[in-house]
Amino acid sequence: MTPNVSFALLDAAVIGGRGDEPVVGTMTHARLLEEAAALGGVLWHLGVRAGAPVVIDLESDLEAVVAALAAARVGGVVTTQDRPDAVALVASAGSRIATAGRNRIVHGAPVPEPDLEWDAMIRAGRTDPAACEVLDPGAAYSPERSVAQQIEVLAGSRAPYAAAELRRLLQV
DSSP states (O other): OOSOHHIIIIIHHHHTTOTTSEEETTEEHHHHHHHHHHHHHHHHHTTOOTTOEEEEEOSOHHHHHHHHHHHHHTTOEEESSOOTTOSEEEEETTOOSOOTTSEEEEESSOOOTTSEEHHHHHHHHTTSOOOOOOOOTTSBSSSSOBHHHHHHHHHTSOSSBOHHHHHHHTTO
């Protein structure tokens, strides 16, 4: 069993020589791995650890996929529901979910401090990308699925995905 959803979808493909094959739209496994690891590095530095909820409220299907895989990479629990115990919120500029003292990475229009701007965080995360956390297969991927169940869902489908399809599969 692969220990991490992000590893199962991305790292395993790159290690297996399929890094240049598209995984979502025309984005390759290697490119999506780079983006997810960069954002994962930022989430890790913001304090996201195994079992910590990460609220994702993004309009863009592709960015929602990147955020879900980044959170999964560091062991965060992916959720679209507001959780007061969430360490981080990854949201579109128009999100109605309040920051409430959490770290908030915002995609879209320029953002005021203390919010963190998506593009700047991706660039910063490339300097220290996240490795995959090895998780227990029974650990939560989301409130509805364990890591093993989520990997099984992905194993039952084939890349390349449309961004909306992969977003649905990843529950974001």
